[in-house]
Amino acid sequence: MAAALGSISEIEHELGAQRVDPETGQPIQRTSVMTHVAWVPEAWVEAAEDVLAGLAERHPSRTIVLFPEPKQDDSLIGNVEVDRYAAGEGRQICTETIRLRLRGNRVQAPASVIEPLLLPDLPVFLRWRGMPPFGEQPFEQMVRTVDRLIVDSTEWPGLPEPYEQLAEIFDRVVVSDIAWARTSRWRLQLASLWPGIAEVSRIKVTGTEAQANLLAGWLRSRLGSEIELEHEAADKLTGVEVDGEATAFPPGAAPDPADLLSDELERFTRDRIYEDAVKATRM
Amino acid sequence: MTETVQPELQHENPLMEGLKLRRAPDPCALVIFGASGDLTKRKLFPALYSLALRKLLPSRFGVVGAARTEETDDDFRERMKAGVQEFGRDPFNQETWDWLAERMRYVALDFADETGQLEIVKVLNELDDKQGTSGNRLYYLAVPPSAIATIVKEVGEHRSTDGWTRLIVEKPFGRDLESAKALNAELLENFNESEIFRIDHYLGKETVQNLLALRFANGIFEPIWNRQFVDHVQITVAESIGIEGRAAFYEQAGAIRDVFQNHMLQLVALTAMEPPIDFTADSVRNEKVKVLRAMHTPGPKHVVRGQYGRGYVEGEEVPAYREEPGVDPNSLTETYVSAKLYVDNWRWADTPFYVRAGKRLARRETTIAIEFKRAPHPPFEDVGEGDLQPNVLVCHIQPDEGVSLEFAAKVPGQGLTLRTVHMDFLYGGAFRTGIPEAYERLILDCLLGDATLFTRADEVEEQWSLVDTIVAFWKRDRPAFPNYEAGTWGPSGADDLMRRDGRAWRRH
Numbered sequence: 001m002a003a004a005l006g007s008i009s010e011i012e013h014e015l016g017a018q019r020v021d022p023e024t025g026q027p028i029q030r031t032s033v034m035t036h037v038a039w040v041p042e043a044w045v046e047a048a049e050d051v052l053a054g055l056a057e058r059h060p061s062r063t064i065v066l067f068p069e070p071k072q073d074d075s076l077i078g079n080v081e082v083d084r085y086a087a088g089e090g091r092q093i094c095t096e097t098i099r100l101r102l103r104g105n106r107v108q109a110p111a112s113v114i115e116p117l118l119l120p121d122l123p124v125f126l127r128w129r130g131m132p133p134f135g136e137q138p139f140e141q142m143v144r145t146v147d148r149l150i151v152d153s154t155e156w157p158g159l160p161e162p163y164e165q166l167a168e169i170f171d172r173v174v175v176s177d178i179a180w181a182r183t184s185r186w187r188l189q190l191a192s193l194w195p196g197i198a199e200v201s202r203i204k205v206t207g208t209e210a211q212a213n214l215l216a217g218w219l220r221s222r223l224g225s226e227i228e229l230e231h232e233a234a235d236k237l238t239g240v241e242v243d244g245e246a247t248a249f250p251p252g253a254a255p256d257p258a259d260l261l262s263d264e265l266e267r268f269t270r271d272r273i274y275e276d277a278v279k280a281t282r283m
Numbered sequence: 284m285t286e287t288v289q290p291e292l293q294h295e296n297p298l299m300e301g302l303k304l305r306r307a308p309d310p311c312a313l314v315i316f317g318a319s320g321d322l323t324k325r326k327l328f329p330a331l332y333s334l335a336l337r338k339l340l341p342s343r344f345g346v347v348g349a350a351r352t353e354e355t356d357d358d359f360r361e362r363m364k365a366g367v368q369e370f371g372r373d374p375f376n377q378e379t380w381d382w383l384a385e386r387m388r389y390v391a392l393d394f395a396d397e398t399g400q401l402e403i404v405k406v407l408n409e410l411d412d413k414q415g416t417s418g419n420r421l422y423y424l425a426v427p428p429s430a431i432a433t434i435v436k437e438v439g440e441h442r443s444t445d446g447w448t449r450l451i452v453e454k455p456f457g458r459d460l461e462s463a464k465a466l467n468a469e470l471l472e473n474f475n476e477s478e479i480f481r482i483d484h485y486l487g488k489e490t491v492q493n494l495l496a497l498r499f500a501n502g503i504f505e506p507i508w509n510r511q512f513v514d515h516v517q518i519t520v521a522e523s524i525g526i527e528g529r530a531a532f533y534e535q536a537g538a539i540r541d542v543f544q545n546h547m548l549q550l551v552a553l554t555a556m557e558p559p560i561d562f563t564a565d566s567v568r569n570e571k572v573k574v575l576r577a578m579h580t581p582g583p584k585h586v587v588r589g590q591y592g593r594g595y596v597e598g599e600e601v602p603a604y605r606e607e608p609g610v611d612p613n614s615l616t617e618t619y620v621s622a623k624l625y626v627d628n629w630r631w632a633d634t635p636f637y638v639r640a641g642k643r644l645a646r647r648e649t650t651i652a653i654e655f656k657r658a659p660h661p662p663f664e665d666v667g668e669g670d671l672q673p674n675v676l677v678c679h680i681q682p683d684e685g686v687s688l689e690f691a692a693k694v695p696g697q698g699l700t701l702r703t704v705h706m707d708f709l710y711g712g713a714f715r716t717g718i719p720e721a722y723e724r725l726i727l728d729c730l731l732g733d734a735t736l737f738t739r740a741d742e743v744e745e746q747w748s749l750v751d752t753i754v755a756f757w758k759r760d761r762p763a764f765p766n767y768e769a770g771t772w773g774p775s776g777a778d779d780l781m782r783r784d785g786r787a788w789r790r791h
Contacts, residue, residue, distance in 0.1 A: 029707060184302065191298035222297040251338075273301030 018082035044129035074104030111141035134165035152178035179210035185250035207237030221276035308730035310343030317425035318348030324366035330722035345410035359389035418445025439473025487721030530609025564734035575745035583756035589619035594769030643769035649680035684710035
């Protein structure tokens with residue numbers, strides 16, 4: 001178990017120390033393509049750790065996981081893990097994970113904690129678990145600091161209302177939504193119904209609320225027409241009916257959560273189609 | 284997630300906008316001539332399997348193995364399955380294999396016998412009916428050069444009239460300029476150049492393509508990638524293995540035909556070429572062929588050949604080339620070649636390209652090293668001009684794919700002592716997704732009709748033109764072989780080649 005660290009300088013020192021191979025005394029090579037920041041409230045800790053475990057080897061990066069604990073006394077508690085992977089003949093590279101517990105008032109200024117730890121000149125991705133507190137200081141600070149915000153609106157209650165607040169930040173930060181990514185196979189399947197689908201007036205989606213709203217918003221925005229949505233709750237997207245007619249199940253297997261996040265980490269530009277779909281989630 | 288889609292779906296369909304699409308190959312049937320050979324089992328089927336696993340093959344697809352060996356469809360499937368399990372880069376997945384196996388057929392034939400061709404046509408028509416392959420045909424010629432003309436003629440005469448026909452030809456593309464021209468003429472008698480895909484698997488390697496990304500996607504390199512800043516270029520294609528039982532082929536080919544004529548000259552061309560206006564097949568190949576046309580070697584003393592004697596590789600004693608099974612005990616076949624080349628154009632005039640390729644060298648390594656001119660004057664009191672090492676940008680093609688830059692740094696402490704340090708970028712370190720095998724990329728490109736990474740007829744002929752010049756030098760004398768020990772970096776003459784110019788091969 002790594003020692004608890006109480007300041008950024010201690011964290012930086014520990015990172016340097018762990019990057020040295022204990023057997024040879026030589027520094028281990030680090031190759032990074034981004035800084036990946038994850039905001040993980042208590043309820044999401046287990047799920048977040050599972051996804052991170054699937055990601056580390058695919059995206060060599062510095063990962064900073066922030067655990068907000070506002071009810072604790074003010075303090076910063078961190079630990080550092082440097083994982084090594086074989087790369088080439090007899091060579092290793094390392095990736096770094098910094099876990100930080102932001103306690104008490106430290107929750108209010110997360111950007112000031114991560115700024116000194118960002119890798120220079122590389123993109124910063126923020127994965128926000130759960131419903132973002134739109135308009136509140138920690139969230140707004142983080143949005144100003146990062147290049148891309150990744151959410152999963154499947155994790156949000158009360159849809160579609162929160163999409164309105166999400167749409168307000170589109171001009172300030174590039175947004176990815178894993179719920180949207182999960183619909184890609186179905187969107188392709190629905191697109192294959194063109195031109196017959198052009199006159200659709202009603203769809204029924206069996207899946208999560210987010211998927212249902214996003215698919216309806218997508219069709220409304222792309223086809224420029226009002227389309228009624230009927231939603232049947234399910235924990236994943238299993239069916240879409242177009243004007244009462246079931247659409248064939250798309251080929252291939254559904255990607256796992258680590259794959260979905262991994263794909264989002266490779267995108268850098270605004271997804272206008274998604275943004276339009278979000279804006280059209282409310283008729 | 285990237286999906287594949289047929290192009291017609293995209294036309295004027297507002298729902299297709301923004302969907303990340305990958306071009307899908309047309310339905311087609313692949314015919315592999317030489318299906319009983321090692322290449323099919325070790326490379327082609329593992330590549331097809333990996334493509335199938337990633338859903339990159341068309342859903343309407345079929346494979347026909349064709350060879351002289353008598354075997355049934357099931358025998359063929361079992362043999363290829365074993366190849367996929369032994370040589371594939373992906374874990375074996377029964378479902379994927381079953382998908383591929385269902386589409387596999389085998390035809391035993393004598394290549395020269397027309398009835399064999401008719402049998403293939405019959406099987407292909409059956410695949411059209413059963414798998415919907417639509418009359419599109421890709422023929423892969425994994426056969427010895429002597430069989431190519433016969434197959435090309437037969438295939439040409441029985442080609443499908445319903446869809447497209449493409450032909451993949453494995454090297455060697457001839458053994459000199461004359462035979463290369465004859466082969467090209469035979470191919471072009473039955474096929475258009477756009478239907479012919481001459482495969483050099485080196486061009487399918489990710490890191491060879493990364494050389495183009497490094498040069499043309501980074502503003503810092505291209506401005507200094509010329510005679511004003513580059514002192515010289517060194518390209519090494521070194522193997523530590525011997526001829527691995529290929530005596531019959533290697534005795535005829537030698538290092539110059541096995542590696543120099545194709546892989547080596549392609550690496551020189553990619554290093555020296557001008558930026559293409561786009562990444563289409565003809566734009567890239569036009570630029571490469573200009574380099575090959577401009578290339579020459581200044582004379583016989585600037586080309587060194589060698590043959591390995593006994594020695595030690597990784598601590599194990601290995602036999603001399605002449606002691607390898609199947610090799611003439613008095614063989615004069617070269618297992619090593621190095622040369623100084625010039626590219627006579629505005630960018631590279633008077634800048635030497637030193638190249639070397641050989642077997643049983645100290646280690647397996649393919650690198651392209653761009654050695655820049657030294658800093659003109661060291662302003663430091665304790666540092667003489669000779670103490671300043673030049674900057675070297677090294678592109679590692681294999682085994683540790685990546686790029687490194689050598690530069691001088693101050694040693695911590697009193698005074699000003701300089702040391703050369705390396706800044707390394709490891710390709711596999713930054714991108715942890717599996718790197719596709721060269722054959723996967725090349726087969727898929729061919730299915731898509733993209734010839735960018737394949738060699739065109741004029742490129743092949745320019746390559747042979749240079750090789751013929753070198754071989755002509757060699758006909759004038761009788762080399763004293765063997766002239767280097769296995770496990771070393773080649774004959775002393777290669778070091779002399781550099782020493783005469785006041786340079787040395789890079790230390791590895």
